Amino acid sequence: MSEEDGEERRRRRSGPVTKGGDQRAAKQFRERVKTARGRKYSSKLWLERQLNDPYVKMAQMEGYRSRAAYKLKELDDKFKFLKPGARVADLGAAPGGWVQIALKRGASHVVGVDLLEMDPIDGAIMMTLDFTEEGAPDKVKEALGGPADVIMSDLAPWTTGHKSTDHLRIMGLVEAAADFAFDTLKPGGAFVAKVFQGGAEDELLAKLKSRFEKVRHWKPQSSRSESSETYLVALNFKREG
Template identity: 70%
Template sequence: MSGAGDDEDEPRRRRRSGPVTKGGDARAAKQLRTRVKTARGRKHSSQRWLDRQLNDPYVARARQEGYRSRAAYKLIELDDKFGLIRPGMRVADLGAAPGGWAQVALKRGAGHVAGVDLLEIAPIPGAILLHMDFTEPEAAEALKEALGGPADLVLSDLAPWTTGHKATDHLRIVALVETAALFAMDVLKPGGTFVAKVFQGGASHDVLDALKTRFDKVRHYKPPASRTESAETFLIAQGFKG
């Protein structure tokens, strides 16, 4: 299972992280919009994706600021709202490809980041990145070893390979959230935080009940960088009781 970098409060000073476009002139925005010519043989869905990427302010901002994907801004906005990342903390990154969340964690002061993904991730200075399927038993043990101690923060941007069959895909989504939550409750130190991407119906009542029992606060939040049409939202569980 892989991170989906492109799909699709606070004890410290708050940072702003909105899109780079400024002003409210819709006509100017329309004039600046990049038009994508229709290529012969290109599927309509591919055409829509390309058009969206070329005109997405978060994609442009990621290029300008050196992040590997627009998904970096989801974590930035989550951190701005909930104060997730503190200097020197130990962070586990599940579904880490292409590496945007690891980049954000390190840039915002994390002392040690260990990530895992089924897709290979280009090296990031300061991070240990494992090329493994997190759903395989040996991956969790390898990630624990790479962490080198209890985690302060477990991040999960895991997303399943979809089949198009709603019932099957739903089961895969639920299973990933459960696997990530169990890992978090196994490795977090008291007071730690678990953040996971979920989709509509993506966390079972059993998982939510377990998290509410083991954490002081459990809530959902959809950051502005998460596309409106996307079914994703994020589960934030803070104050692990151990």
Template identity: 60%
Template sequence: MAKDEPPRRGRVTKPDTSEQHMRLMDQKVKTARKRKHSSTLWLRRQLNDPYVAKAKAEGYRSRAAFKIQELDDKFRLFRPDSLVVDLGAAPGGWVQIAMERGARAVIGIDLIFVEPIGGLDFVQKDFMDPDAPAVIEKMLGGAPDLVMSDLAANTTGHRKTDHLRTVALVEAAADYAMSSLKPGGHFVTKVFQGGAEKALLDRLKAHFKTVKHAKPKSSRDGSPEMYLVALGFKG
């Protein structure tokens, strides 16, 4: 869903987080009989999140659009006429930013269907399926300039299990990036609990010129998520 006036590159307008504004946004969610308490808390958080409201006002599909926007402002991830792979593309907020900032096309993959976006070539599929990289490669028709991953495992409530699942996704995304990127390309992925594992960091540092962790301001307070950015693939 295109906007009439997309934001300028390098500029992020901060939501109004003043005390008066936040009081006005402090909406309460009535607890339905069949709704879990955790679901009620999630709904209230969504209603009271200024970035959720800002995304809706500006035509972005999710608040996550501001995260990749901030990361691009800092690291210059998107190049003019770039070819981008988006792992975990739903609902499409990152795709929207990629197209606004000069990408010629985005190849997206996700288990959840993504409504059409201009410039997006999408496949509804689990990235962890053995044939997923081959499917993406066929859709690409060439090496990508950027691989970005916002993949997240479904949580079980068991901290160790959830951590291992997340680590597996990050490693799979990194493996794909290092096997597909063109020289000079970039890779960005979501990580949790203090950042990437040391073994993965060492591998990335051996294949990229610069590897850094970053936490966008648009990430929720208290969220364990952060992002790993690897720049300048050595090939």
């Protein structure tokens, strides 16, 4: 879950968005946002930002479930880790934008996992599951049906506002996703994960560099400039021994 998308996911159920959009309706909605009684100021700002976000509008027009789809699209355009016929796991998948992109790029077997219930996506397995619970990684491996070509993680906890606590929680999820990748990827596979506050910590970064030929941090243009999120991309997985 993206830091910048968390508010959106708290406000609506996952599901497909309708294509197109009426500018007059958007303008009328903006006026209601300004005058609604009892609405928190932060909620008003979030809604206004959504109305003016070009990636939100593009997602609506192109039928993607969230603006986050464009982050994965940019990442794959640059690093080219999604291949036709790939077996892919998407951890923290709600509402399903990354799953949609993986399928569009030719993945043949995609498993999306999230705490939030997600509407079905044709061609994918969507699992409502807490990935951090005991036994959950085994359930995902079973759904994959074999070694993965790509493990993607958009996992992020609900933030507390306490920077040190939030960083520890976020890094715990990234490490859990990386351990799953070490145990699940086939040789040559890729691991993609969201990280915050300067990227992966030195210990995890060293571990990734020992198991992948190439490890990079990169921030897509579609990631909002005020967000502290960036993405870790590890390519060409090497089995130990």
